[in-house]
Amino acid sequence: MDDRTEFNRLSWHSRRGMLEIDVMLMPFTQYHYRTLSTNDQLAYRRLLDCEDQDIWEWLRGFQVPQDESLARIVVKIRQASCDLGVTQADP
Amino acid sequence: MTALRKLSFDAIVIGGGGAGMRASLQMAQSGFKTACLSKVFPTRSHTVSAQGGITCAIASADPHDDWRWHMYDTVKGSDYIGDQDAIEYMCSVGPQAVFELEHMGLPFSRFDNGRIYQRPFGGQSKDYGNGGQAARTCAAADRTGHALLHTLYQTNLKNETTFLNEWFAVDLVRNQSGDVVGVVAIEIETGEVAFVESKATVLATGGAGRIYASTTNAHINTGDGIGMALRAGYAMQDMEMWQFHPTGIYGAGTLVTEGCRGEGGYLINKDGERFMERYAPNAKDLAGRDVVARSMMTEILEGRGCGDSGDHVYLKLDHLGKEIVHSRLPGVTELSKTFAHVDPAVKPIPVVPTCHYMMGGIPTNVNGQAITQIDGKDQIIPGLYACGEAACVSVHGANRLGGNSLLDLVVFGRAAGIFIQEQLQQGIEYAAASADDVDHAVARMNTLNSNEKGEDTSTLKKELQSCMQNYFGVFRDGEYMKKGREELNVMRERIANIAIEDKSKAFNTARMEALELQNLFEVAEATAIAADERTESRGAHSRRDFPERDDKNWLCHSLYHPDSKKLTRRDVNFSPNTVETFQPKVRTY
Numbered sequence A: 001m002d003d004r005t006e007f008n009r010l011s012w013h014s015r016r017g018m019l020e021i022d023v024m025l026m027p028f029t030q031y032h033y034r035t036l037s038t039n040d041q042l043a044y045r046r047l048l049d050c051e052d053q054d055i056w057e058w059l060r061g062f063q064v065p066q067d068e069s070l071a072r073i074v075v076k077i078r079q080a081s082c083d084l085g086v087t088q089a090d091p
Numbered sequence B: 001m002t003a004l005r006k007l008s009f010d011a012i013v014i015g016g017g018g019a020g021m022r023a024s025l026q027m028a029q030s031g032f033k034t035a036c037l038s039k040v041f042p043t044r045s046h047t048v049s050a051q052g053g054i055t056c057a058i059a060s061a062d063p064h065d066d067w068r069w070h071m072y073d074t075v076k077g078s079d080y081i082g083d084q085d086a087i088e089y090m091c092s093v094g095p096q097a098v099f100e101l102e103h104m105g106l107p108f109s110r111f112d113n114g115r116i117y118q119r120p121f122g123g124q125s126k127d128y129g130n131g132g133q134a135a136r137t138c139a140a141a142d143r144t145g146h147a148l149l150h151t152l153y154q155t156n157l158k159n160e161t162t163f164l165n166e167w168f169a170v171d172l173v174r175n176q177s178g179d180v181v182g183v184v185a186i187e188i189e190t191g192e193v194a195f196v197e198s199k200a201t202v203l204a205t206g207g208a209g210r211i212y213a214s215t216t217n218a219h220i221n222t223g224d225g226i227g228m229a230l231r232a233g234y235a236m237q238d239m240e241m242w243q244f245h246p247t248g249i250y251g252a253g254t255l256v257t258e259g260c261r262g263e264g265g266y267l268i269n270k271d272g273e274r275f276m277e278r279y280a281p282n283a284k285d286l287a288g289r290d291v292v293a294r295s296m297m298t299e300i301l302e303g304r305g306c307g308d309s310g311d312h313v314y315l316k317l318d319h320l321g322k323e324i325v326h327s328r329l330p331g332v333t334e335l336s337k338t339f340a341h342v343d344p345a346v347k348p349i350p351v352v353p354t355c356h357y358m359m360g361g362i363p364t365n366v367n368g369q370a371i372t373q374i375d376g377k378d379q380i381i382p383g384l385y386a387c388g389e390a391a392c393v394s395v396h397g398a399n400r401l402g403g404n405s406l407l408d409l410v411v412f413g414r415a416a417g418i419f420i421q422e423q424l425q426q427g428i429e430y431a432a433a434s435a436d437d438v439d440h441a442v443a444r445m446n447t448l449n450s451n452e453k454g455e456d457t458s459t460l461k462k463e464l465q466s467c468m469q470n471y472f473g474v475f476r477d478g479e480y481m482k483k484g485r486e487e488l489n490v491m492r493e494r495i496a497n498i499a500i501e502d503k504s505k506a507f508n509t510a511r512m513e514a515l516e517l518q519n520l521f522e523v524a525e526a527t528a529i530a531a532d533e534r535t536e537s538r539g540a541h542s543r544r545d546f547p548e549r550d551d552k553n554w555l556c557h558s559l560y561h562p563d564s565k566k567l568t569r570r571d572v573n574f575s576p577n578t579v580e581t582f583q584p585k586v587r588t589y
Ligand SMILES: Cc1cc2nc3c(=O)[nH]c(=O)nc-3n(C[C@H](O)[C@H](O)[C@H](O)COP(=O)(O)OP(=O)(O)OC[C@H]3O[C@@H](n4cnc5c(N)ncnc54)[C@H](O)[C@@H]3O)c2cc1C
Pocket: B014, B015, B016, B017, B018, B019, B020, B037, B038, B039, B040, B041, B042, B045, B046, B047, B048, B049, B050, B051, B052, B053, B054, B055, B145, B167, B168, B169, B170, B204, B205, B206, B207, B216, B217, B218, B224, B225, B255, B356, B357, B387, B388, B389, B390, B402, B403, B404, B405, B406, B407, B409
């Protein structure tokens, strides 16, 4: 997949079944993903393949993913949401 | 003309949420070639958000519970424009549908005695409103929707339903006689467009809360099925009826479950007053959602709102103690920390009524058959069915009770499946679609692809959402709505002419978002016209210029006709089969 297609895929996959996740992942894909290291990008792509309920447990700090790289990316997303503030608007 | 790839099925369900997968399961089980087509992976459908539970009189919390009491609550909750035959069907068949889910393996929470756990929700009573609060909402911890989707997905796989995952339905295909014979859809991964042909097409595309700026709905809730049906010229029912959930977190819109108030939380204004005691002396904070949302807005508009701008109120939980808040409402603490930056065990949560649920939709009978009206007479639309939030069967009328949506999904998804299966067994023959018929359904997408000059989706979407928020929110007023309608009139052309820069094929999100916005617009316009023309207040539809319920003129459904843009009336069913009619009364809680 070329870069644009892959980025579009990530944008589509960061729209989830729950608004709670949307408002954290959509801006993250838009504004942070491209600035991540290759390893973190890989981890983020893997995160997007997980179940909404799991992602939601992690993003709200209920649980920590066992997989270290997933845990690392979750911390970054939580941090980014704090910095950006969470709003309704499309990223 | 375009030569499209063609896929053929006995039945195709558009939507892999709770309603869609319950319908596809029913048909697949009887051996028909069934497809379930979904723009997102099915278990990422919006149903996953439903944390509260599924309301049903399974007589677990209370062995004397009775589906007729549930029916009474639902009719009353609907402000008497729910169809009583449909509500009777839902409440009486509900237990069977829920036990089927239990047998499929849905991991319900349990009481100590091993029976399915049920919690109290707003609007629930015993003994036709005379026996106090009931606890009727069955739950699988705080992940009922997730559990439902997984159970249905697995059971569908076992029964060999074909899943077309990440396919985006664009428009309905109709043959020369006007029968619906399938849809045109895009396979998102490749961008390839296909004609998915079928003898029965079920729209189970869910809600459209994204027409408002502030909503609890995820971004995927864009009313695509409603858009498709309106473009095909079919009438929509009760589109003015939108539920505003009382407790959306101020700012983020994310939902704090009604369970908080079930567990003893309550709302306060800036003076710390528990104001629901004034508006609903008996049920207080557990009155119907419309009643609570309106009371909150009244507090805010009369200057008793909280915060610097006085534009929200507080949900107080701290009096329950850390222990209870954390054990009974585990999600709420983190939710509130993440989105409101407060710990609810210490400080109250800022909340505001937020768009939550679309009561209106595609009118259907209890078999899921879509209905339109021609010259004032109901007409079945051959080949088209609907269920779930996209449909209006109508069990929620002017206001839905908490937990009744999941029940609606499984009962009427199942009912549609049973009916279609019978029809298929008897044999359905429709004339095949011609190339022109298919082209017709591809036209909108072709225009979008070829447009070079036009505005972009995100600016237009914002405009649409703020127009709806400002003029068609919790309180409505004729003069303002006129302005809103004028704005929408101008927007129609602009939205029809969106241009996208990215013309690539694979995962072209810009294309899908543009198509979604066009669907949102159709929903918004139907909402605006119906809201303006229903000159009364009922349930969730509340007008400052017509503050009273008007049973003489409006004890009926509204039907919005997209071609003439006119609103007509449709009779409400007051003839349940096995119980006496519940006569309209003044609705107090
Ligand atoms: C935050 C929240 C909490 C809720 N909690 C509860 C609760 O506790 N109890 C309760 O009863 N109700 C609850 N509700 C309401 C309930 O969740 C929804 O009404 C219900 O899940 C809708 O289910 P559905 O099957 O009709 O549609 P959805 O689950 O929304 O599924 C729609 C499906 O259609 C597909 N689709 C849409 N458009 C297209 C297209 N163009 N092409 C292809 N596929 C398409 C989607 O991919 C998806 O699979 C809640 C709602 C919200 C917002």
